[in-house]
Amino acid sequence: MEIIPIHYTQSAPVTEENLKQAMKEARAIATLVDRNKFARNRQCISIHHSQVSEKPFNFFVLDKRWQKHFGLPSRFIINPTFLPANVKNPVTKNLEPVGTIRIEEACMSFPNRSEKKVDRYPAIYAGWEVPRIIAGIVLGTKTYERELGGKAAQMFQHECDHAAGKNIYYTSPKH
Numbered sequence: 001m002e003i004i005p006i007h008y009t010q011s012a013p014v015t016e017e018n019l020k021q022a023m024k025e026a027r028a029i030a031t032l033v034d035r036n037k038f039a040r041n042r043q044c045i046s047i048h049h050s051q052v053s054e055k056p057f058n059f060f061v062l063d064k065r066w067q068k069h070f071g072l073p074s075r076f077i078i079n080p081t082f083l084p085a086n087v088k089n090p091v092t093k094n095l096e097p098v099g100t101i102r103i104e105e106a107c108m109s110f111p112n113r114s115e116k117k118v119d120r121y122p123a124i125y126a127g128w129e130v131p132r133i134i135a136g137i138v139l140g141t142k143t144y145e146r147e148l149g150g151k152a153a154q155m156f157q158h159e160c161d162h163a164a165g166k167n168i169y170y171t172s173p174k175h
């Protein structure tokens with residue numbers, strides 16, 4: 001398995017029917033991440049299935065050290081979704097969705113491009129599923145919801161873009 005040229009296909013949700021197939025692919029991505037041989041010696045945080053497949057399912061796989069650093073329960077993130085976190089408006093005292101900030105990031109699908117400034121929410125309410133694996137057998141998924149901030153929030157939004165067929169450099173195939 002390797003990173004393929006960028007495409008704009010939206011990822012299909014992972015369902016009970018395709019979970020076993022998706023997890024087989026997820027383990028192959030984990031091997032790719034663990035091999036850790038990427039151009040320019042770039043450190044890989046996570047890879048979405050759409051970066052290695054033209055018929056993608058919506059999941060991504062984290063580098064184990066980053067998973068630990070982010071305090072996430074599994075390196076496999078299935079069907080990720082998010083909303084901007086709420087913050088108290090200092091004037092009205094109401095809770096309002098946090099605004100975006102400009103922040104630099106790179107993408108493993110563009111190993112030779114330099115970092116790009118993108119707009120991201122600094123904090124999000126993230127939802128996702130993780131596989132329930134017992135004795136190596138995938139039995140289903142468990143749902144998680146958590147507020148994420150900092151680099152974890154940035155990574156999560158980046159991967160959700162991949163799921164939607166988006167990337168940080170181009171908006172359409174006609175570039």
Ligand SMILES: [Zn+2]
Pocket residue numbers: 106107108109158162
């Ligand atoms: Zn990317």
